[in-house]
Amino acid sequence: MSWRVGTVTTLRDETPTARTLVLQVSDWPGHAAGQHVDVRLTAADGYSATRSYSIASAADGERVEITVERLPDGEVSPYLTREAAVGDPLELLGPLGGWFVWRPGQPEPVQLVAGGSGLVPLMAMVRARERSGSGAPMRLLYSVRDPTAVLYRDELRRRAQQDRGLEVAYAYTRAAPEGWSRRPGRVDGLLLAEATWAPDRAPTCYVCGPTGFVEAVAxxxxAAGHDPGRIRTERFGPTGGPR
Amino acid sequence: MGIISRGFTGRRRTSPDLPPGQYLTEDFPVLSAGPTPRVPTDRWEFTITTETGQVYRWDWSAFRALPAQEVTVDLHCVTRWSKLGTSWEGVSLDTLFADVETAAEYALAHSYGGYTTNLPVEDLLDGKAWVAYTYDGEDLAPEHGGPARLLVPRLYLWKSAKWVRGITLSHDDEPGFWETAGYHNYGDPWREQRYWDG
Known part of the structure; x- marks a missing residue:
């Protein structure tokens, strides 16, 4: 596997702290929903820094989208969300990861549970499902701090109405939209029972977010009775574990 | 050298102990593929199974009665973070292998929860590997692999199987979980052996 060069073709601010970079990558081999890429930045004196980012888009020729959340103490994410401009070249390695993936041939129901920017690889699954014409029923439970932090807000709203067999539920942890029925708070067993597939539907579950979130949801x-072999997790974040 | 990223300078927290392509972290990130297994020590056991099918078995109290070592090692995760100078207590694989009769070259570690990872037997012996049960002076937390995990700091951290329950020895090399999912068969951080064909 070798490094490729992508060209930034579009920048899209998703929230005040998250930006999508659309890249044109020559000879991109395609990817499965849920995979990621390593992105490498190199300074003029040769110093380089590399980080992994989930691919947000469904496979689509040479077009690859990543959505990057700016971390306050980050080294690469501030550059990607502030400095990178249309026309810039970006080096990437991938696609990477062969486990946290959804493939359109999977017939079983799919349960996606996202915490914060953990939505990104799950959004690739939502998009790949629609693009492939898959009939797999898919539910997304998206835990997010408040309405301003929702990624892909308009697209999710549109897809929840238009993509047949897709259901989207939100859990606001700090502040909910006006008139929201549930008090802000973390995902709990009650919400899980309301908004996700019952274990007897034997869904494959994909859980992605910060470590604490993923541990709690898994x-x-x-506890709800899901088969541990059907729960796939992806944990990320600068402050993954206990210090 | 890669393509220059216009305007990028970087943070440059580096160290000679940092393998290529890694960055330093003070945290201890968690990466695992599924839910965290909870294994009570009264139901825990560790086995070594040789190529002839002979099984060596320790329950928790027999395991903890073995001589232990305190080690300070650097951790390198294939997802590019490294954590230097981490302190562990555990039983050396040399101790566990002391009475094991084997001529096998390959080992497959397997874990509670179904995880597997493969490595050469020689990377387990001669002070290179432990079954560790404390981290930083505390019982090893479940999310970090407790009650006990394999610790093979010379290789990328996915080789240090969390929730380890046994090692199977063989003349044949059998790729484990990540090794069949695109990651390198050996995983030497200093040679940057991250990905299977890379």
């Missing part, structure tokens, strides 16, 4: 899914 434990709730186990």
């Amino acid at each position: 434990d709730l899914l186990l």
